[in-house]
Amino acid sequence: MGAKRFWLGIFLGVLGVILFSSKAVMIKLAYNYKVDAITMLLLRMLFSFPFYLVIAYLYRNKNQKVKITKKDYYWVVFFGLVGYYLASYFDFIGLTYIKASVERILLFVYPTIVILLNKLFLKQPITKIQALAICLSYIGIIIAFSSEVEVSGNNAYLGGFFILLSALTYAFFLVGSGWLIPKFGVVKFTANAMLVSCVCVFIHFSFIRETDLFNLQWQVYVLGALIAVFATVIPSFLISASIKIISSSNFAIVAGIGPISTIILASFFLNERLTLVQFFGALLVMIGIVISALKKPKNE
Numbered sequence: 001m002g003a004k005r006f007w008l009g010i011f012l013g014v015l016g017v018i019l020f021s022s023k024a025v026m027i028k029l030a031y032n033y034k035v036d037a038i039t040m041l042l043l044r045m046l047f048s049f050p051f052y053l054v055i056a057y058l059y060r061n062k063n064q065k066v067k068i069t070k071k072d073y074y075w076v077v078f079f080g081l082v083g084y085y086l087a088s089y090f091d092f093i094g095l096t097y098i099k100a101s102v103e104r105i106l107l108f109v110y111p112t113i114v115i116l117l118n119k120l121f122l123k124q125p126i127t128k129i130q131a132l133a134i135c136l137s138y139i140g141i142i143i144a145f146s147s148e149v150e151v152s153g154n155n156a157y158l159g160g161f162f163i164l165l166s167a168l169t170y171a172f173f174l175v176g177s178g179w180l181i182p183k184f185g186v187v188k189f190t191a192n193a194m195l196v197s198c199v200c201v202f203i204h205f206s207f208i209r210e211t212d213l214f215n216l217q218w219q220v221y222v223l224g225a226l227i228a229v230f231a232t233v234i235p236s237f238l239i240s241a242s243i244k245i246i247s248s249s250n251f252a253i254v255a256g257i258g259p260i261s262t263i264i265l266a267s268f269f270l271n272e273r274l275t276l277v278q279f280f281g282a283l284l285v286m287i288g289i290v291i292s293a294l295k296k297p298k299n300e
Contacts, residue, residue, distance in 0.1 A: 009245030013254045016238030021261040023231035024100035025269050027092060030223045037092035038204060039211040043224025044088070044232055045198040051233045052198065056191035066183050075180060076189065080196025083173020084236075088197070089204070090166035097159025098148060099272050104262035105144045105282060106163045108137060111255060113171035121175065124247075133288040140284030147277040174243065174251070181244050190240045194232075259285050 030040050095103055112134050118124040149156045173193075181189050243251050259282060266272040274282065 005245060009242045009250075010254055012238045013242030013246065013251050014257050016235035016242060017255045017258045018261045019231055019235035019238070021104055021258045022265055023227055024091075024095055024103050024262055025265045026223050026227050026231060027095050028100045028266070028270055030220050031096065033217045033220050035216060035220050036211060037089070037096055038201075038208055039213070039216070040220075040224065040227075041088055041092050041201055042205045042213070043221065044227045045201040047225045047228030048194065048232050049198045051229075052191045052194045055187060056195055059185065059188040059191065062185050062188050068183055072180065072183055073192075075176060076184070076192050077196050079173050079176040079180070080193035081200055082169045083176070084194055084197035085200035085204075087166045087170040087173065089201075090162045090169065094159045094162035094166060097155045098152060098163070099266065100270060101259070101263040101266040101272050101274055102144060102148045102156075102278070103159070103163055105141055105259040105278075105285060106160055107167050107170075108141055108255070108259055108285060109164060110167035110171040110174070112138060113168060114174050117171060117175045118178070122179070135288075137285045137288035140281040140288065142281070143284065144274075144278045144281030147275050147281070177240065178243055178247060181240060186240045186244050187237060190236050194236060 027040055091103070091107070098106075115124075115126055115130060115134065119126055145156070145160055148160075152159075177189065177193070183189075184192070239251070242254070246254070263272075263274065263282060
């Protein structure tokens with residue numbers, strides 16, 4: 001892989017992660033208007049659905065030279081269900097209990113899961129740089145969350161549990177997308193996986209129906225649209241493109257910029273303040289990111 005292409009993948013991944021990071025902040029803003037998690041998730045998918053539907057239609061005949069079996073489509077359905085529906089739902093619930101900045105720090109546990117899954121199923125070796133970066137970041141996560149329990153009380157455990165479930169399901173998606181993307185192509189795979197996720201959310205909401213979808217405050221609709229476009233549609237394609245270029249393991253490490261961007265956004269828009277101990281945990285995560293960036297790409 002050429003150095004320029006590698007750093008392009010890094011740039012796309014970082015940009016996608018920053019946009020995704022804004023999601024937690026906008027969700028917390030929406031919760032101020034007494035809206036529940038599944039309603040916000042539904043609005044996110046409702047506004048996203050037309051984009052993915054059009055894109056899936058336009059790219060339906062792409063990559064016809066690559067043989068795609070029914071089994072491949074079953075995997076797309078599975079990863080769409082796990083990666084964007086369950087991961088998102090668990091994340092939205094977790095955010096009702098903990099701060100956006102802490103959510104993003106805790107969510108960074110998923111890179112360790114990605115690398116372990118790649119090692120277990122795809123036989124990808126774990127480099128010393130990756131191991132060191134993961135260890136430092138993981139220690140930072142533990143420190144930050146432990147301090148959050150002292151600040152927010154036992155509800156932080158419940159929120160942390162759902163965020164960990166989100167991390168686990170999202171890790172499965174990243175690993176699966178790593179070998180499905182070459183078959184479908186970045187755009188086609190992402191659009192189809194997201195359509196599956198949208199349908200899952202529609203079905204979920206239809207069974208619950210606890211909220212009058214047409215009687216919400218206008219700010220909730222605006223935030224739902226912003227989450228859909230700038231924190232879902234655009235970053236989903238950026239991240240898929242990044243995974244294709246640099247691999248899911250490398251992207252999982254690069255994605256560590258997420259906690260830092262969320263801390264900044266949450267401080268500005270939500271007036272969230274981390275304790276000194278939590279800042280120390282976040283600092284360890286940042287150091288892990290810097291160390292992982294020292295890995296030099298190999299030229300093809």
